[in-house]
Amino acid sequence: MEKVPMTAAGYNRLQEELKHLKMVERPAVIKAIAEAREHGDLSENAEYHAARERQSFIEGRVMEIEDRLARADVIDVTKLKGDSIKFGATVTLADEDTEEESIFQIVGQDESDVKEGRLSITAPLSRVLIGKHVGDVVEVTTPNGSKSYEVVNIDFV
Numbered sequence: 688m689e690k691v692p693m694t695a696a697g698y699n700r701l702q703e704e705l706k707h708l709k710m711v712e713r714p715a716v717i718k719a720i721a722e723a724r725e726h727g728d729l730s731e732n733a734e735y736h737a738a739r740e741r742q743s744f745i746e747g748r749v750m751e752i753e754d755r756l757a758r759a760d761v762i763d764v765t766k767l768k769g770d771s772i773k774f775g776a777t778v779t780l781a782d783e784d785t786e787e788e789s790i791f792q793i794v795g796q797d798e799s800d801v802k803e804g805r806l807s808i809t810a811p812l813s814r815v816l817i818g819k820h821v822g823d824v825v826e827v828t829t830p831n832g833s834k835s836y837e838v839v840n841i842d843f844v
Contacts, residue, residue, distance in 0.1 A: 690760035692774050692808060697798030698761045705752045708745055716742045755797055764792075767843040772816045774808055777842045783824065783835035793817075812836075 693701075716738055723735035764775030772778055777792045791806040793816065799807035806813050815825045816838070823838045 688758055691755055691758045691795060691797070692760045692762055693755075693795030693798055694764055694775060694792075695761055697795050698756070698759055701752050701756055701759075701797060705749065705756070708749050708752070712745050713742075713749075716745055764843050769843075770820055770841065772819050772838070772841055774817075775843060777844055778816060778838060779840035779842075780836040781839050783837060788839060789836075 719738040720735065720742065723732055723738050726732055726734065762775055767773065767775050772793070774793055774795075777790060779788055779790050781788050789804075791801075791804050791812075793808055793813050794805045796807045796809050799805050799810070808814075811829075812825075812827045815827050819825060819838050821838050821841055824835055825838070826833055826835045828834075
């Protein structure tokens with residue numbers, strides 16, 4: 688069974704999502720199915736079919752989250768240190784072309800959100816950053832072509 692690395696914050700978010708699905712979403716969809724059944728013929732009942740699809744999605748997501756939590760390898764990034772980039776590091780990068788700086792934390796796959804500055808450990812940029820030091824320049828292929836970034840800062844917070 689392969690472990691899934693994640694931060695404590697990511698683990699807590701998954702637990703909260705699981706709790707919400709089980710305590711709010713699941714009972715609501717069960718109620719919607721019961722109400723749709725009361726309308727008669729199920730073969731032509733769009734409300735019933737929509738509720739069943741929603742139930743299927745919820746149950747699938749519950750199973751997926753439970754699996755991830757069971758395989759979680761929770762890493763406390765506040766206890767990490769060093770001068771090279773690894774899981775949990777918050778990295779400041781400077782675009783070599785525009786000099787624009789971006790800050791990303793390298794996190795688990797389930798907790799990534801680029802808009803929030805959380806980059807998945809499996810993302811191409813993360814993979815080329817692992818093991819690099821301040822001052823190193825990395826090149827990553829993007830859909831818009833090749834991009835170069837300089838590592839400006841590495842922090843573990």
